[in-house]
Amino acid sequence: KQEVTQIPAALSVPEGENLVLNCSFTDSAIYNLQWFRQDPGKGLTSLLLIQSSQREQTSGRLNASLDKSSGRSTLYIAASQPGDSATYLCAASYSGAGSYQLTFGKGTKLSVIP
Amino acid sequence: GAGVSQSPSNKVTEKGKDVELRCDPISGHTALYWYRQRLGQGLEFLIYFQGNSAPDKSGLPSDRFSAERTGESVSTLTIQRTQQEDSAVYLCASSLGVRSDLSYNEQFFGPGTRLTVL
Numbered sequence: 001k002q003e004v005t006q007i008p009a010a011l012s013v014p015e016g017e018n019l020v021l022n023c024s025f026t027d028s029a030i031y032n033l034q035w036f037r038q039d040p041g042k043g044l045t046s047l048l049l050i051q052s053s054q055r056e057q058t059s060g061r062l063n064a065s066l067d068k069s070s071g072r073s074t075l076y077i078a079a080s081q082p083g084d085s086a087t088y089l090c091a092a093s094y095s096g097a098g099s100y101q102l103t104f105g106k107g108t109k110l111s112v113i114p
Numbered sequence: 115g116a117g118v119s120q121s122p123s124n125k126v127t128e129k130g131k132d133v134e135l136r137c138d139p140i141s142g143h144t145a146l147y148w149y150r151q152r153l154g155q156g157l158e159f160l161i162y163f164q165g166n167s168a169p170d171k172s173g174l175p176s177d178r179f180s181a182e183r184t185g186e187s188v189s190t191l192t193i194q195r196t197q198q199e200d201s202a203v204y205l206c207a208s209s210l211g212v213r214s215d216l217s218y219n220e221q222f223f224g225p226g227t228r229l230t231v232l
Contacts, residue, residue: 031219046222049220
């Protein structure tokens, strides 16, 4: 069974700090890995999508990496801001039938303290 | 352009009643997905529609759950004879399609429908 794990479940940092969120997955036959943020009462906002042939993607202060051999992805947030406070979800899709299905982790709840 | 929209945003129902949840995908997106997020759990895949192909219903938890999609537009998720364990946030997503081109696979989510079964 494919599983996605995110540790820690919650993280609190002071404003301005750089931070890394971790995601691990159990199957190296990964197709895509997508990072989302979820704000209370709202849906998911797509942040970055990495295809299995890529090693990283960058968007503004965000950088996501993918290491298939170790089954890990990280989301790096530079110079964190209070507006970054949200739950960050990692989701993987796998090669083969059902490659469109996303398997989600339970998320890391980030609090950036002013 | 407009994102994925869902209605209602909240639904409270009594055990045993049927409910219908609606999703409007982003215009031009051929692929549509339904997920469920129960309290304290990760999102679970329910069903997938791609164009006129037969939907992938492999994630539906029981035969009380069904979904339809009209062409490449609106989708409805129906839960019959609701149970308390059906209480969750139901999220809909859409993407341009599914193929090797990275941009086609990116899924965009709606705000969800919070279902509470009393």
